[in-house]
Amino acid sequence: MSPEELPEDERWVDEEAGPIVRPYVMTYGRTQPSRGKLDLISLVVSIRRPPAAEAGLHPEHIQIIRICREPMSVAEIAGHLDLPAGIVRVLIGDLLDRGYVEVQEPPAPQVNLHDERLYKAVLDGLRAL
Amino acid sequence: MDSERSDRAGARRKKMPTAIKVLIAGGFGAGKTTMVGAVSETKPLRTEETLTDQGVGIDDLSGVEAKDTTTVAMDFGRITISDEYVLYLFGTPGQQRFWFVWDELSLGALGAVVLADTRRLADCFPSVDYFERRGTPFVVAVNCFDGARRYDPEEVRLALKVPDTVPVMLCDARERASGKQVLITLVEHAMAMNTAKRAVAG
Numbered sequence: 001m002s003p004e005e006l007p008e009d010e011r012w013v014d015e016e017a018g019p020i021v022r023p024y025v026m027t028y029g030r031t032q033p034s035r036g037k038l039d040l041i042s043l044v045v046s047i048r049r050p051p052a053a054e055a056g057l058h059p060e061h062i063q064i065i066r067i068c069r070e071p072m073s074v075a076e077i078a079g080h081l082d083l084p085a086g087i088v089r090v091l092i093g094d095l096l097d098r099g100y101v102e103v104q105e106p107p108a109p110q111v112n113l114h115d116e117r118l119y120k121a122v123l124d125g126l127r128a129l
Numbered sequence: 130m131d132s133e134r135s136d137r138a139g140a141r142r143k144k145m146p147t148a149i150k151v152l153i154a155g156g157f158g159a160g161k162t163t164m165v166g167a168v169s170e171t172k173p174l175r176t177e178e179t180l181t182d183q184g185v186g187i188d189d190l191s192g193v194e195a196k197d198t199t200t201v202a203m204d205f206g207r208i209t210i211s212d213e214y215v216l217y218l219f220g221t222p223g224q225q226r227f228w229f230v231w232d233e234l235s236l237g238a239l240g241a242v243v244l245a246d247t248r249r250l251a252d253c254f255p256s257v258d259y260f261e262r263r264g265t266p267f268v269v270a271v272n273c274f275d276g277a278r279r280y281d282p283e284e285v286r287l288a289l290k291v292p293d294t295v296p297v298m299l300c301d302a303r304e305r306a307s308g309k310q311v312l313i314t315l316v317e318h319a320m321a322m323n324t325a326k327r328a329v330a331g
Contacts, residue, residue: 079174
């Protein structure tokens with residue numbers, strides 16, 4: 001339903017809509033991604049070239065495909081696009097559905113954080129900075 | 130499901146790294162953003178996380194009764210450890226009413242740095258309490274601001290009632306080398322805690 005079709009008193013316009021509502025137009029009002037939980041540090045990588053244009057994809061979708069040539073976290077994508085993380089999660093869900101990106105969730109804490117190898121690798125990496 | 134996905138990906142391209150997160154906590158103005166910026170390999174980014182009404186009951190903002198979401202800004206940075214690991218640092222909102230953000234952030238975090246500002250030491254009490262209760266490994270880094278009285282780390286430990294097992298150290302949040310040292314101390318501490326936990330369990 002387009003905003004015009006809504007009854008007058010259910011429409012949010014101008015200031016009433018608030019700054020946070022506008023980006024959700026991009027997600028057609030959706031606040032949850034179509035699948036997955038998508039943590040702030042879930043890594044996203046593109047697996048197909050971005051299309052020049054595609055029905056249902058916004059410029060922001062295309063931008064995500066472009067910047068995720070190298071794996072990038074949900075938080076970073078949100079930072080680069082200057083959009084709230086919640087919006088970015090929905091957009092990534094769309095790209096997952098269309099097979100443009102793959103996502104790697106962070107390690108389950110109870111498994112990988114018990115892996116001593118992880119700590120050692122991080123320590124070595126930090127010392128080498 | 131995840132391993133299946135990454136196997137499939139791995140067949141076509143290099144393996145995705147594992148993302149690890151570390152939280153930088155502390156009171157308002159303690160230097161969280163400064164520290165994230167000093168150690169991050171990229172310009173620190175800011176993101177807004179919109180949270181649903183869970184936990185907003187403790188939010189005492191007036192005039193927002195009709196709102197069922199809260200927006201919180203977080204600064205974060207990145208350190209590429211190797212092809213295998215990438216470390217993300219999150220400067221967490223320090224105010225008490227944002228504790229529910231911490232719940233999400235601290236889930237699966239390797240550990241936390243509590244930045245203490247000696248001019249307002251009490252500001253980091255909530256962070257210390259929080260990580261202690263959750264069993265999240267943490268270190269206390271006393272940010273030495275210009276002009277602030279220099280404290281002995283042991284004085285700070287006493288004031289914060291932090292047990293001897295938790296490292297307390299001085300730092301300069303503006304200095305990359307100093308921030309790096311804090312992170313190394315944290316990872317060593319987290320590793321020791323993890324080893325001890327496993328010894329008890331095994």
